[in-house]
Amino acid sequence: MADKAARIVRAGAGTRPVMIAIAGDSAAGKTTLTRGLVEALGPERCVSICVDDYHRYDRTERRGLPFTALHPDCNHLDIMEQHLQLLAGGQPILKPVYDHGTGELTRPELVEPRRFVIVEGLFPMHSKLARACFDVTVYLDPPEDIRKGWKLARDTEKRGYSPAQVLAELDRRTTESAAYVHPQRSHADVVVRFAPIPARDDPPGTPLSAELLLRPTIRHPDLRDVLGRDATCREASGRDRTMHLKLGRDTDGRPVDTLHVHGYVPVEESRTLQKAIWALLDQPGAVPDGLGTVGAAVRSEPLAITQLLLLFHLLDAA
């Protein structure tokens, strides 16, 4: 026990940990993205929390309410803000716990900040005060049909709902998702979109491609030398580029770089990019293990590159 405690790298009271927010709608892929970061950093120096535990009402109480769990009034967002500030200051919190299996609010748990704190959920970037706690902010923005498929699979397999219940809930949530969850997208340093490439006919089992909006709100690694300074999607040879960086405008007109990583990128090319990103950090050892794992036997290079890019920002901020 003493040994274990000694190995844990606490942020220490008053020492500011490095904090990352991963926001997105229900089943947008937050847990999958987070898992690889925790694995790569190691649980000794990294703790992750889900702020969906700050539900104000349990499942039974929510039935009688005129809004869904996606409404700010359905959550203790003031307490969430308070706890984010405490963690950002290196202080422990007694975090509420919502049991997704039973729909009950249960015994809270002590969370002590480590060197890195990952905060995922529906609302981590809801307010300015909450956003001010983070070094990096990420928004997961998959196409709605993809997200609905993920939610249907997860909620029926792991949370005990019937397909009809999930579809009805998705429907009920549409307005509030647009009003309260989606606006966080515009506050993210990185917007991640996993999706199939339109107009391509990849074989079944091809991982989804990643489109990463890299906003100039934080200093991203300069990938132009690795990926080429050409913004086109094809090499001179006529072959499709599997990864490319493109300068453009966001939907609101703001300048933004977009990194495309296609689902069919060969492992070797993906590794070359990962090594190049890793080399920009003054870190010992090779690119960490644990990146790109989607499921028990499923790997995705676009996911691995996304996670490594976020890892770059965490280690860079530390």
Place this chain on the structure above:
Amino acid sequence: MADKAARIVRAGAGTRPVMIAIAGDSAAGKTTLTRGLVEALGPERCVSICVDDYHRYDRTERRGLPFTALHPDCNHLDIMEQHLQLLAGGQPILKPVYDHGTGELTRPELVEPRRFVIVEGLFPMHSKLARACFDVTVYLDPPEDIRKGWKLARDTEKRGYSPAQVLAELDRRTTESAAYVHPQRSHADVVVRFAPIPARDDPPGTPLSAELLLRPTIRHPDLRDVLGRDATCREASGRDRTMHLKLGRDTDGRPVDTLHVHGYVPVEESRTLQKAIWALLDQPGAVPDGLGTVGAAVRSEPLAITQLLLLFHLLDAA
């Protein structure tokens, strides 16, 4: 709902509420003392919390531990300190909840500070940081045999223990009570001791007398004009004084005033003193109702005077 919210006098974010700590061992009378204060102030401008809810382990987990619930390591005292500081700053907290009936830690509850915050429990004055949150600190210090009787009655009637279990637990706790709970006595502005008067043979049903140590750490009301400047226990007529103030030394040698209120004090004399204390405050109306209630049909003038004195300090600090 809107009406009710309007009537509640919140301390308001950033506005410091007036805070009182009522510490003491298990079954020392904290809840009885607190109840009258809440009743007198009114729940619109007063909230009370019990910090015994900050148990780190539930009843089942405690069975395997080498210490009892009276050990600091058995409680989230760092989180308690954090929450006291937040309340003192006018911020809400999500307070853990320990169910004394089942021995389980359950769903936490939102506590928003009002104008007055009463904090009772085993450890509210455990650390300097915790004590700094309070305007007034009180320690309940009944004789051990009285307290054990109270604990036996309450834990068998309300908490589902057998008499043998309560006695065994009292025994197990003796060392830790002396080591961790009792030291708070020396930090209290007011030490309250309800006890029978030695060497008197009052009829059964006579309320316990109160002995109040009034330490010069806060400004107490000057009661000399009301009670007489004579420190003796008898009037010139030879009759026993039912209330008297005595200058003396505390067990550690520090100068202290002691107010004695005998259990057999007539209601009229008690009311005269209460009116005199109330008159020192610039408050509208008469002495509030709700003071001195021990049980459904049991009143105690010594308790009423104790509560009014604490009420004086709360209103004076506001």
